[in-house]
Amino acid sequence: MMNxxxxxxxxxxxxxxxxxAAADLRPLWTITEQLLTPTPKPKAVPWLWSxxxxxxxxxxxxxxxxxxxxxERRVLSLQNPGLGGRPYAVGTLWGALQxxxxxxxAPAHRHTPGAVRFVLEGEGVWTTVNGDACDMRPGxxxxxxxxxxxxxxxxxxxxxxxxxxxDLPMIEALDGxxxxxxxxxxxxxxxxxxxxxxxxxxxxxxxYTPGSVRDHLSPRHSSLLNYRxxxxxxxxxxxxxxxxxxxxxxxxxxxxxxASVLPTLACAVHRVRAGRRSKPVRxxxxxxxxxxxxxxxxxxxxxxxxxxxxxMFVAPSWSAxxxxxxxxxxxxxxxxxPVLRALGIARTEVLDAPQPVTRVFDPR
Ligand code: 1HN
Numbered sequence: 001m002m003n004x005x006x007x008x009x010x011x012x013x014x015x016x017x018x019x020x021a022a023a024d025l026r027p028l029w030t031i032t033e034q035l036l037t038p039t040p041k042p043k044a045v046p047w048l049w050s051x052x053x054x055x056x057x058x059x060x061x062x063x064x065x066x067x068x069x070x071x072e073r074r075v076l077s078l079q080n081p082g083l084g085g086r087p088y089a090v091g092t093l094w095g096a097l098q099x100x101x102x103x104x105x106a107p108a109h110r111h112t113p114g115a116v117r118f119v120l121e122g123e124g125v126w127t128t129v130n131g132d133a134c135d136m137r138p139g140x141x142x143x144x145x146x147x148x149x150x151x152x153x154x155x156x157x158x159x160x161x162x163x164x165x166x167d168l169p170m171i172e173a174l175d176g177x178x179x180x181x182x183x184x185x186x187x188x189x190x191x192x193x194x195x196x197x198x199x200x201x202x203x204x205x206x207x208y209t210p211g212s213v214r215d216h217l218s219p220r221h222s223s224l225l226n227y228r229x230x231x232x233x234x235x236x237x238x239x240x241x242x243x244x245x246x247x248x249x250x251x252x253x254x255x256x257x258x259a260s261v262l263p264t265l266a267c268a269v270h271r272v273r274a275g276r277r278s279k280p281v282r283x284x285x286x287x288x289x290x291x292x293x294x295x296x297x298x299x300x301x302x303x304x305x306x307x308x309x310x311x312m313f314v315a316p317s318w319s320a321x322x323x324x325x326x327x328x329x330x331x332x333x334x335x336x337x338p339v340l341r342a343l344g345i346a347r348t349e350v351l352d353a354p355q356p357v358t359r360v361f362d363p364r
Contacts, residue, residue, distance in 0.1 A: 040284060042316035044090040045082035046300035050363045051291075051310025054097050055161070062101040062159060068187075073106050073152075074099050075164060078288070078312060086169075090286035090314045092336045093265075094166035097312070100125055100154045108151035108182030108189050113168040114221065114262045115150075117142040118290055118332045120163060120310055124156030126195060128188065129225050133195040136162065139229025139292060141252055141332075143261055145221035147178075151188040163290045163312065165334040167264035198225040205255035208235040212251040212268060213260050217342050222254030222261045236271045236330070246276035247323065260338040268333040272296060272325035280322040280351040285340045287315045287333060294329025298322065302358040320355055 020027060034041075058076060067074045077096040078089040089095030098117070100106060108128070117127060119136045126133045130148045144150040154160055171177050182189065194200075202224040208231075232250065240248045248271040252261050260266040272278060272294070280299070289298070295308040301319045315321045323331070340346040 040317040042091050042286065042318070043082045043084070044080040044088070044286065044314065044316040046303055046305070046313070046315060046319055046361075047078075047080055047082075048305045048307065048311060048313035048361055048363060049078050049097075051308070053363065054312075055310065058097055058099045058161065059159070062099055067100065067104050067106050072109060074101075078314070080314065082316075088169045089288050089312075090316050092167070092170045092173075092286050092339075093288055093314075093334060094164070094168040095288040095290075095312060095314070095334065096164040098152075098162055098164045100152055100160040102154060102157040102159070104154050105188050106152040107187035108149050109180060110147050110149045110182070111179040112146050112176050113166050113171045114146040114264055115144045115164060115166045116261065116265060116267055116334065117144070118163040118165070118267075118292070118334075120161045120290070120292070122158055122160030122162075124158065125152060125154045125160040127152050128191070131189055131192060132197045132225060133192055134198070134226040135195050136160070137229065139232065141227040141232075141261075141267055143222060143225045145262055149182055149189055151182070153188055153191070161310075163332065165265065165267075165288060167262070167336070170264055170336065170339065196226060198223060199228075202255045207231065207253060207255050208250045209253050209258065210239050211249050212266065212337065213253060213258070213341075216253075216257055216259040217338070218254065218257045218259035219263050220254075220257070220259075221263060222256065222259075224255050227252050232269055236269060240271065240273075246273055247271070247278040248273075262338070263342075264336065264339050266335045266337045268335075270323065270331045270333055272323045272329045272331070274325050274328045277324040277354060278322050280320040280353075280355055282318050282320050282349045282351070283335075283337070284317055284345060284347045285336045286317050287321070287335045289313050289315070290332040290334070292330045292332050294325055294327050296323060296325035296327075296329045298324070299355050299357055302355050303361055304357045304359070305361045306363075320351055322354060
């Protein structure tokens, strides 16, 4: 047997490292990857998916790929090239274009990840959420909160397109994913005699806040499941008339608590005035933008992204983001802000000067 007293320091160190590895222990001082970065270093990169590219592909999928049990949904996920093949838009958020063909039904299921739907195009479709059939029209926001049964039903001959946002990557990181198929009978929940029950229950109730939620935290989701574009637009018009800022910001809130719509997800609309440019802002946490109306461009960390209706783009945590509109633009904005707020780590920084543009994003 070797006498450790006889070994020089280097030899003893070598054997320490060998034994640590054999014991599945890793000394912090040998970890070269920087764990504590001065600011967030997301793997996701700023990126844009254009409607011009997505829509024809979605139409081909409608032709070729039926929606039924097994596949469950016809969804084209935004797969950020920085995320090594994971099907996520940014580290914490799922974003996708979902489409439904004529008279199709996407079967009912439920899961722990929560979702929001922002309607882009089409009509005659409803999402049934725990028995409440929520009609979907362009610009509407429909919530399918955690563990609520949900299916999508088309009652018309046209096609339907909407944006799906989910907290799936966060729930996966927490090892909290559960999923169940609806036990039936039938693939979808029974259609109720009357649609839009939660909406009628909350008629006239306040459902927006100017800017964004700052201090209301709720582990519960909003009991209002459907937010109408007509109401959203009215609120944007009202706020717009009160100021001359380049950007008017409205967050959808729960009429019950004034909190963000889901415990994990915040939804907002940013209206950028024609010919104006917003100040660059950095935010801790990730953001997905969906262009509803208008055209313009955003500069994200010095790279310019030109956009128009139906385009989707992402700003990873702590990137500097500013928007400029050619014609007045309404951007639907999905973020993980409620989670950072709940953890006490939310922060934003407004930069004074516009960013120099060093690159222009080349859309695929
Ligand atoms: C889901 O349930 C839907 O219900 C859409 O429409 C996209 C992505 C991942 C996991 C579940 C839907 C989804 C999803």
